Amino acid sequence: MEEVIARAGRVAYADETPADRDAYGVLWMRQVHAPEQGVPLYGKIHSARQRHAVLNLLCQICGQEPDENHDGVLWLLPTLPGQPAEDDGNGIITTYPPVCRPCARLSLRQCPPMRRGHALLRVRDVQVHGVTGAAFTPTASRAVFHEAVEHAYGDPALANVVAIQLLLRLTDYQAADDTEPC
Template sequence: MTREPFPDMADVIAHAGRVAYRSETPADRDAHGALWARQAHAPHEGYPLFGKIHSARQRHAMLHLLCQICGQEPDENTDGVLWLLPTVPGRLPDDDGNGIITTYPPVCRPCAGLALRQCPPLRHAHAVLRVRDVQVYGVSGAAFTLIASSAVFREALDCPYDSPDLVGVVAVQQLLRLTDYSDAQDETT
């Protein structure tokens, strides 16, 4: 939303060999020790900024497997949970043999149609999947080089929780690994 600007990384410093905030609280880190970006919270104020996802809402939807649009239960049947992912035309999302890594939460059936009509990346090309197995994988965020007490932005990075790079990343989005899935494109056409 326009009233929830993208997180400002100006307060990020290096402390004890990892990224930190000067006034860090326990709520700033997740159970894996990742530091999360701070972002204003003003739901329903302003208008949507496609591609600018609110960190806390995205994380909550991912960890609780809630619909990425309405925040309610996603569509689920015996084939799995419904997932709608942007992709390259004519291709399923990349799977290196270990599953699909995504920042997109699942979706309920009514919101899937809405998303296909209103989200520019999904209108261009998308995959519809039924997913039977989901694991928390890591974070997507801003990677910093730590120099003394300073943290200098290096690059955007997808970082597994078991990576040594995690100490230098400020998380912006939760990553999940989707495995044991099937193509469900016919469910939205």
């Protein structure tokens, strides 16, 4: 991760550009972008790719349109074995973008967390909720990593967070029909 400094009451990069912050003013982690190179690193999501897929509701794996029918958009989420997706009473909070059917099949075969337990959902309502990231404690001249956090947009604590992934809130959802071929 680039060196994070404290400036004007929030975290920053010494050579920060407008592209380093999102529309909410949150600083984002910088990463090298090399599309179609390398192999999948399950559990190690590329921040910019995840953010693009979430904001545009694209398949989390191939980046194309997700599967959608009259019941909603297809979502594949990891869960504890035999458990449903965790709903806090106001929906499911997730970093996972939607998925297309071919990539859902691929993920169920190749992704270790999905093989352990997963929920296949049809979602009709999605809102951008906040970010996961690294919280820093500002000092006089720099910022010191404090802890990994999740915060909703609008939380003042985001001034000292370097975002790593967007969080979505999934509402108005149902389990996908078991007869769907995945």
